[in-house]
Amino acid sequence: MTHVRRNPEERRRRIIEAACELIPEVGVAGLTHRLVAARAGVPLGATTYYFRSLDELVEAALAAAAEVTTACLREWGEALAASRDVTATLVRLVADYLQDHVRMRTWNELYAAGGLRPELRPLARRWSDGLTELLAEHVDTTAARAAAVFIDGALLHALIHDRPIDGETLGRSLAAILGTRPA
Amino acid sequence: MTHVRRNPEERRRRIIEAACELIPEVGVAGLTHRLVAARAGVPLGATTYYFRSLDELVEAALAAAAEVTTACLREWGEALAASRDVTATLVRLVADYLQDHVRMRTWNELYAAGGLRPELRPLARRWSDGLTELLAEHVDTTAARAAAVFIDGALLHALIHDRPIDGETLGRSLAAILGTRPA
Amino acid sequence: MTHVRRNPEERRRRIIEAACELIPEVGVAGLTHRLVAARAGVPLGATTYYFRSLDELVEAALAAAAEVTTACLREWGEALAASRDVTATLVRLVADYLQDHVRMRTWNELYAAGGLRPELRPLARRWSDGLTELLAEHVDTTAARAAAVFIDGALLHALIHDRPIDGETLGRSLAAILGTRPA
Amino acid sequence: MTHVRRNPEERRRRIIEAACELIPEVGVAGLTHRLVAARAGVPLGATTYYFRSLDELVEAALAAAAEVTTACLREWGEALAASRDVTATLVRLVADYLQDHVRMRTWNELYAAGGLRPELRPLARRWSDGLTELLAEHVDTTAARAAAVFIDGALLHALIHDRPIDGETLGRSLAAILGTRPA
DNA sequence: TATGAATGAGTCTTCATTCAT
């Protein structure tokens, strides 16, 4: 029963991490203090000690999830910058993304939460806008925005269909949207 | 106290209607018997009398929401069939759709619920697949599917941005996807 | 939707029968209008139409169960009257009885209900007293009463043990109680 | 409002105690969280905080009731060990026991619950088996078992009759069963 | 600082009972 002295920051981080893990499993609305505490392996009190309310915890978790976006965007950015064929590279990146159910569900939850709670929209916009900016380095803004929109649509599609949209459709569509030749 | 003997079908319909009204307001996860009963103007017991469980009620409500889809698709189908310029007509239809926050939030909730509960996916697919079929009467299947995906992406976009995607981007993108000239 | 005209008496009887069937399965406290109606194959309303309240239905069912006792006692009475060796015959009858889990549970429920609700005790006493009277035709009253008590004890024993008391113990004990030689 | 920080063990004990008190009054099936909480003088939430479910609470209460058995058996064991006339002592002990309606009703509820829920049978067997073992120190096993069975029968008898079995019948019967001379 | 005991509001659900038809 010795209290394991941990870095408070570390504690906070673990709670958020646990919440992030749970979001794709039970949805934002399914989060409870108890569930998060159990997953994080911290005492129940810790979740209220580090976060004023459950809503705040949820927001922190969604913010962390959105943060992952940043890393992802950087990767995509680097990949695109290094590539000769932007469309082909993008198709590959998107196809990989559409395989990652955990990530897709997380982002879908973020979108859904944003749809309901306006204060969360900036978080939800981060992916969408970041992707647009990224693509805008290679194509004109309109095409960039359109491609980002299409990619989000592909996310929705993948979530409710047994298999994601096929590579060819993806390639032809993105090529058309970006104004390049099909990959 | 007095048992107001109403038309049972009507009763059931009103409960579902109330739930449909509430879904864009509080989300699928925010539905409770009490909330639905209050909105429908029926006693609490009625919601459990007509639906074995809350889940069943939710499903019925989402099914009703999906049903609206059918009507909407018919309208779109007629409009497209009657039009000379498919792309232009589609752009107009989509632009209108992106103004209807209630409908968008409802469908987004349907998508989100489908992401979490596989048994709801067929409902969620109805719009997506119906739209694809519809467009397939005017363009090839790949383009049709891609356009439907893009339109769903525009829905997400509109939900988390203050204003929906602009008409020009819409027009150019759909034209590109459909393989027609810009509207 | 034609109303099957049944004899009201028959209806009542079926409801009681269904309740009797359910008592050993779910216990007296587990009876509900719905459960009984479903088992009896009658509409829900019938159970309240024929019985002023659930308590009344329960009482009627327990009374019917107690009624079975009468038939059983008659059988035992005839068997004992016809036998040369009262103890041996009684041992056989009791051993058979201890195999009949449905009957045992029913009577146990009757005893338990009687322990809680005094107005049901006369019903519960019917078996106990009837058996005593019956045996009193062959042995003195004290022995008869004692044997009846022992047999009820054997009922309890059988209910909570995997197998009922063995034949030899039964034989020796009843012989001792009845003041006869062991069977 | 104020969180009265009490000894948790004490809290738990009081809840169980309240449930034990209520069992002979309302029966096992009559127990509710509300009833127990009110009797224990604790807030409603406490009963679900200390016990995962009502079933668990009931089991704990019945286990506590069975525990009393142990103490009782020890007393009986000591009394019998110290006595010259085992039968006479046993008659006295049983006669006392048959006066204690609360205890009898509790044990009857335990038996009835065991009849319905097999997982409770070990608890119910504790008295029956303990008594048998105890008596087996003074008479042969068969007689001991038979006496225990008879005593349980006397419990049932007392519950549904206005007065328990008379001392003489008790004495003669137990003497016969134990193979001793009447007390 | 950190914890987990404590609480009561609120959830879904079941159900006896009533009563319009």
Added chain:
DNA sequence: GATGAATGAAGACTCATTCAT
């Protein structure tokens, strides 16, 4: 006479949150 729709009380249970320690 019979039925099943209707209702609200009450049940078990969950949980965010508070707070003594």
